[in-house]
Amino acid sequence: MNHFIEFRDVNKEYRLGKNNSFLAVDQINFSIEMGEFVVILGPSGAGKSTVLNLLGGMDRVTKGTILIDGKDITQYNDKELTNYRARDVGFIFQFYNLIPSLTARENVALVKEVVGGGLDVDEVLESVGLKEHRYQFPTQLSGGEQQRVSIARAICKDPKLLLCDEPTGALDSDTGVIILSLLQDMSKIGGRTVIIVSHNAALAEAADKVIRIKNGKVREVIINENPKPVKEVNW
Ligand SMILES: Nc1ncnc2c1ncn2[C@@H]1O[C@H](COP(=O)(O)OP(=O)(O)OP(=O)(O)O)[C@@H](O)[C@H]1O
Numbered sequence: 741m742n743h744f745i746e747f748r749d750v751n752k753e754y755r756l757g758k759n760n761s762f763l764a765v766d767q768i769n770f771s772i773e774m775g776e777f778v779v780i781l782g783p784s785g786a787g788k789s790t791v792l793n794l795l796g797g798m799d800r801v802t803k804g805t806i807l808i809d810g811k812d813i814t815q816y817n818d819k820e821l822t823n824y825r826a827r828d829v830g831f832i833f834q835f836y837n838l839i840p841s842l843t844a845r846e847n848v849a850l851v852k853e854v855v856g857g858g859l860d861v862d863e864v865l866e867s868v869g870l871k872e873h874r875y876q877f878p879t880q881l882s883g884g885e886q887q888r889v890s891i892a893r894a895i896c897k898d899p900k901l902l903l904c905d906e907p908t909g910a911l912d913s914d915t916g917v918i919i920l921s922l923l924q925d926m927s928k929i930g931g932r933t934v935i936i937v938s939h940n941a942a943l944a945e946a947a948d949k950v951i952r953i954k955n956g957k958v959r960e961v962i963i964n965e966n967p968k969p970v971k972e973v974n975w
Pocket residue numbers: 754755756762764782783784785786787788789790791939
């Protein structure tokens with residue numbers, strides 16, 4: 741069976757000075773199917789963000805293969821990797837990285853302009869509940885609203901996958917639930933592949949697949965036959 745995403749024996753070693761190195765990702769194998777809502781869990785320093793960065797083409801493996809939709813991204817040259825990042829991956833981070841001098845709408849439209857193609861900006865803003873706020877600047881928006889802008893920015897190019905690194909890390913828990921619910925809908929209703937890195941083990945109940953990482957290794961992969969809607973999880 742061909743998987744949408746496959747990590748095969750992936751290592752990431754960081755060089756620390758001349759004679760020292762650190763294996764942040766140690767022989768990792770896992771697969772993800774198209775449209776899955778996946779959470780990568782693990783303690784601080786486990787290697788979660790490193791895995792996400794390798795998946796998003798922001799960093800290169802030391803060894804191993806990463807297949808995305810049948811293509812081995814570890815073999816991409818710099819230009820191919822830049823194109824992959826720009827067209828195929830939507831990133832959502834803990835801090836929203838919005839451009840302060842642009843309105844919500846302009847922040848989203850800018851990405852579309854750079855990448856080309858994609859979805860209608862106003863429809864995307866409406867789908868994340870920001871229609872009324874689209875002409876406001878980031879400082880005039882709440883944290884949850886700013887994160888919605890960053891989600892709109894990530895999905896407007898209609899990427900193959902959405903990668904989210906602690907997307908609720910800077911939000912209060914009620915707002916966090918709303919954002920996670922929106923991300924779950926992106927997968928359940930929108931059919932997108934959504935991968936979230938989190939410390940929050942409660943999120944496991946809502947995921948189709950849970951990948952637990954510790955000390956750079958996959959400790960466990962759990963497939964949930966009946967994931968809960970985020971709003972029904974006991975946070
Ligand atoms: N550029 C780098 N150079 C050296 N070591 C690094 C580098 N980036 C990450 N590491 C190390 O790799 C390990 C894994 O880091 P990573 O950020 O992937 O962990 P994490 O599970 O995402 O942690 P957290 O939940 O705290 O963000 C850590 O011990 C970190 O110090």
